[in-house]
Amino acid sequence: MATETTSSNAERKMLAEAGYADPAINYYLEKKYMGQIENADQVSEKIGSCGDIMKVYLKVDENEIIDDVRYEITGCAGAISAAMAAVDLVKGRTLDEAMEINDGNVFRVLENIPEKKHHCIQLAVKTMHLGIEELKSRKN
Ligand code: FES
Numbered sequence: 001m002a003t004e005t006t007s008s009n010a011e012r013k014m015l016a017e018a019g020y021a022d023p024a025i026n027y028y029l030e031k032k033y034m035g036q037i038e039n040a041d042q043v044s045e046k047i048g049s050c051g052d053i054m055k056v057y058l059k060v061d062e063n064e065i066i067d068d069v070r071y072e073i074t075g076c077a078g079a080i081s082a083a084m085a086a087v088d089l090v091k092g093r094t095l096d097e098a099m100e101i102n103d104g105n106v107f108r109v110l111e112n113i114p115e116k117k118h119h120c121i122q123l124a125v126k127t128m129h130l131g132i133e134e135l136k137s138r139k140n
Pocket of ligand 1: 048079
């Protein structure tokens, strides 16, 4: 336990020095929406310009309200924190409302991440939007 705390403190310090604000670091360390959803309504995958891969799982109710979202991510701390923050922005929203979420909204929740990681926010948002579009086109 002591070892775990020490290593997460070291990670926290390293991320802070790299330019991650506390909310971004917390999202990265907690990873609360990482994983899969069994019986997801939609699973979509996107490869970023950096070559990293994100997979999004969506669960919606009969009124197209987003019940749950999970991500599987092969990517950096910026990508993970951005994806987790994006889920908090869309949970309980309609699919149309979730399509309105943009990189700036996610950045404001994170408060700050290094500038060279801004494309990772784009990947998180684009993957979510791809999932929503693919879900909608299958339903129509
Ligand atoms: Fe590839 Fe961040 S997602 S560098």
